[in-house]
Amino acid sequence: MKVKAPLVERIKGHIRGNPISFHVPGHKGGGHFLDTGAMGWDRLLQYDLTELPGLDNLHCPQGAIEKAQRLAATAYGVEGTYFLVNGSTAGIIASLLAATRPGDTVLVDRDCHLSVYNGLMLGRLKPLYIQRPVDQATGIPLSINPREVERTLGRDKGVKAVMITNPTYYGVCSDIKTIANTAHRNGALLIVDEAHGAHLKFADVLPDSAVDLGADMVIQSAHKTLPAMTQGSWLHINGGRANRRRLERMLGILQTTSPSYPIMASLDNARYIMENTGARRLEEVLGFARDARLEINALDNGLFCPDSEYFRARGSFHFDDTKMLINCAQAGLTGSRLDQLLRERCGVYGELYDTVNWLGVVTVASRRQDLERLVEGCAGINPDPAGDRATLPAFCQGPVPDAGMEPWEVLNRSCVSVELARVQGRIAGTGVVPYPPGIPLVCPGERFNSEIIAQIREYISHGITVKGVKDGRVEVVE
Ligand SMILES: Cc1ncc(COP(=O)(O)O)c(C=O)c1O
Structure with a gap:
């Protein structure tokens, strides 16, 4: 009989044997949880196991996890798929570190998620930003202009990787095929943050997934758009350009040595469901x-x-x-x-x-x-023409602030907390990021200017959470 979801089946088989646990985790299959009956903890926590015989090991997969990853790779038509138990965040950072060496330059979509900026810092990378035009009516950032990618790569030789968000949080997709060709012609890898697009592969009427458009590494948050548990994500690798061994090394460094079996089983489930009924x-x-x-x-x-x-x-x-x-x-x-x-x-x-x-x-x-x-x-919504209408576009798209230092340099400098009103000209010690959509107004190492300060105030006045601002103060380099 064909196994539907090898990791799910293995775990079920283990539970059927009524095992007595002398291993971690400490709840031993769901004991000592508050409101277990009402919350149904015990059912789920039976799945919360560890690297027992037969259950394989995410860091050197040779059994059920390896099979589940291979089935996911086949479903997406890629050469390899790696399960991620810490969300796309870990996969994005690992892909950047795998594609570069300290000091390298990376072309980065300014609409990138915080994890990309953190990857730039950890990898001691130099970002060159590419900005998107904004739709004036909705304030939504539109597609990346592939000619802009071409121009930048033609001007700044030696860019090692291009990092693009596709689709964006709002659902906008760019011409990934042309961008991939441009990147490859210029000797750069294309990494696509497809955190919001794990479902694209499964519907002809939707935009194509970057896995079919020439991207070298594609990271997807299965938990966002597929029936998978929060944090469950995967990274696909295609073509011979990306260094697979280095990627595996980086994933090994960044992912926990105690990966969650419920999360991994839910990835196995998501692949099976999408392949069959998606x-x-x-x-x-x-x-x-x-x-x-x-x-x-x-x-x-x-x-x-x-x-x-x-x-x-x-x-x-x-x-x-x-x-x-x-x-x-x-x-x-x-x-x-x-x-x-x-x-x-x-x-x-x-x-x-x-x-x-x-x-x-x-x-x-x-x-x-x-x-x-x-x-x-x-x-039931009544229009309120005199209402609390925001004066900002949905996403502030001013020019990228001047860089005072590289993002990674900030990591090694001491910072102080200063009132927003007094930071003009100072260098940001942390990113200032309205959340959602999680796209920085200022990145570490960039200088605050009066426009950015006004935009931060505007976001806060409209009830948007702005990470990096606490009690009206932000971190700046001392
Ligand atoms: C565009 C984008 N990329 C990456 C991430 C990080 O994904 P995860 O939460 O799976 O770590 C997010 C999260 O919201 C995101 O919006």
Whole structure:
């Protein structure tokens, strides 16, 4: 009989044997947890095992984990897949460290996640940033212009890697195939942070996944868009350019030596489900999303739900229609106010909001009634033309602040906490990052200027969490 999910089967087989645990973890299969009955801890925690005979070892896989990883690689059509138990964060940092040596230059999408910036620091890398045009109506950053990549790589010879986010948190996709060709022609690897795109491979109508477009390493948060547990992610490697041994070394350094079996089993599960029913379910939920969009756009209360057609008409390469993006600027609401109203009135919880947008993620696990509830919530929104309308675009896209020093140099300098009002001209000791979307306004080593200070204040005034700001103070280099 063909094994559906080898790691899941192995763990189930182990549990069936009623084993007596003299090994870690200390809960011994679910004992001594608060409210075990009500929370169902005991069922889940039976799976929370360790490297027992037959259960393989993530750091030198030769059995069930190796098989599960190989099946994932086959499902994605790649040469190798590595399970990540610490989210895409560890995979992104490992890929950067594998592709470079200290002092190397990397071309970085400025819309990158914090983990990329942390990778730059740990790898002592020099970033060159590439910025995206912004859609004025929604404030959403659009696709990367491949010609911009070409120009930068042509001008700055010796760039070792190009790091791109695709899709973005908002669902915007770039022309990865052209960017991959450009990177390779210029001797650079292409690493794609596809944290939000693990599902793309499974639906023909969605933008293609970077695994099919020539990227050398692709990192996906399976937990974001597939039925996998939080932290469950994977890294795919393709082609002969990336140094696989160095990548394995970096993953070995960055990942825990006690990887969670429930997380790894959930990755095995996600691959199996997507391979077998993913395409059909995605088609179905995309239909629910399309209907909901039409209904929201017909409400006449200022809420606007753009789709791939909208973004393509604005020059973007593509957009992932599983993202239910609702722009609320014309309704006179901020994204945080819309989020609050949807939560309070109909129990709908979104994935992210910014000054003028709200975003929900639709996956194979979404149901028609979930989207109907969202439409119902939106129908109850009254426009408020005099309301709390943000003056900012959704994502501040000013010029990159001047660099006072390289990001990694900051790690070795002492920093002090200074009031935001007094930091103009000072060098940032940590990144200042509105969360979501997790894209820095200032990176470590860059100088604060008056525009950036005003933008930070604006985000805070609209209830957006800004990491790196505490009690109105930020860290600067002494
Ligand atoms: C674009 C992007 N990349 C990477 C990450 C990190 O992923 P993970 O939470 O799986 O570590 C995130 C998390 O939100 C993200 O939005």
